[in-house]
Amino acid sequence: MTTSPADSSEKNPPVVAVLGTGIMGAAMARSLLRSGLSVRAWNRTREKAEALVADGAYCAESPQDAVAGADVVLTMLNDGPRVLAAMQAASAGLAPGTVWAQSATVGEAATAELADFARRNSLVFVDAPVLGTRQPAEAGELLVLAAGPDSARAVLAPVFDAVGRRTTWVDDDGSRAAASRLKLVLNSWVAALTHATGEALTLARVLGVDPQAFLDSVSGGPLDSGYLRAKAEAILGGDYTPSFAVNNALKDSRLIVEAGERAGVRLDLARAGVARFERLERRGLGERDMAATYLASFDDGVEPSAQGGGN
Numbered sequence: 132m133t134t135s136p137a138d139s140s141e142k143n144p145p146v147v148a149v150l151g152t153g154i155m156g157a158a159m160a161r162s163l164l165r166s167g168l169s170v171r172a173w174n175r176t177r178e179k180a181e182a183l184v185a186d187g188a189y190c191a192e193s194p195q196d197a198v199a200g201a202d203v204v205l206t207m208l209n210d211g212p213r214v215l216a217a218m219q220a221a222s223a224g225l226a227p228g229t230v231w232a233q234s235a236t237v238g239e240a241a242t243a244e245l246a247d248f249a250r251r252n253s254l255v256f257v258d259a260p261v262l263g264t265r266q267p268a269e270a271g272e273l274l275v276l277a278a279g280p281d282s283a284r285a286v287l288a289p290v291f292d293a294v295g296r297r298t299t300w301v302d303d304d305g306s307r308a309a310a311s312r313l314k315l316v317l318n319s320w321v322a323a324l325t326h327a328t329g330e331a332l333t334l335a336r337v338l339g340v341d342p343q344a345f346l347d348s349v350s351g352g353p354l355d356s357g358y359l360r361a362k363a364e365a366i367l368g369g370d371y372t373p374s375f376a377v378n379n380a381l382k383d384s385r386l387i388v389e390a391g392e393r394a395g396v397r398l399d400l401a402r403a404g405v406a407r408f409e410r411l412e413r414r415g416l417g418e419r420d421m422a423a424t425y426l427a428s429f430d431d432g433v434e435p436s437a438q439g440g441g442n
Contacts, residue, residue, distance in 0.1 A: 158268035212240025
């Protein structure tokens with residue numbers, strides 16, 4: 132594993148086709164544009180790609196249109212089947228040797244299927260999920276996890292430098308899904324911290340404990356973290372504007388549970404987290420930030436009156 136800023140390329144900046152311009156894809160596209168790269172954007176909901184035109188992007192009519200003339204294809208769609216469908220639709224416009232950075236979180240099995248599509252279409256496949264949510268994506272401060280051949284690194288250097296603060300290369304073969312497996316491990320930790328924050332604040336609420344007393348008690352110590360602070364602020368402020376939405380967190384959490392099952396281990400915390408996110412989705416809260424796991428503790432998502440603790 133090597134961790135370093137990507138090496139800069141002396142060649143002309145690559146033209147990048149971005150397939151999928153939701154919260155993350157749009158933010159990454161804007162980072163590319165700020166860095167002076169040409170971006171050809173496509174999204175299933177066209178309006179989301181059109182919103183990038185003011186920043187200098189070309190809004191493509193179709194995936195095939197987006198990839199025409201592109202040196203790099205970056206996919207940031209919701210799941211494996213959608214990524215594959217977009218690439219199949221783009222296939223007539225894909226030139227042999229095009230570098231494909233697959234940045235959506237799709238899990239190990241889907242990554243292998245996508246890598247097989249790349250092989251059959253003579254594409255250079257790079258398994259390249261990113262760690263971070265809306266704010267670091269908008270700032271170009273994501274952590275890029277990458278697995279792929281050395282030949283792709285120079286081409287991808289300006290792309291990964293634009294969207295991320297650091298690139299960690301973990302394998303020279305993207306088909307082995309080493310980067311995607313690392314992403315699942317990292318996302319399991321993110322989900323656990325989010326649920327733990329929500330439940331701690333829930334317990335404080337129903338026991339009549341000032342949540343600030345909890346936060347002050349851990350401040351500056353080994354139990355403190357910036358992530359705890361960020362999610363606690365969202366929960367206490369009742370602001371669930373999506374940075375990473377419940378429905379996406381649910382998708383990733385299911386991938387984590389499935390990965391554990393394939394390996395023959397039990398991931399009880401991850402499974403419980405899936406249940407919490409599913410409860411929120413059933414209540415119509417799937418578009419809210421994953422910090423809304425706090426609301427999953429209450430019947431119908433309604434907080435009861437605080438109750439004082441007792442012996």
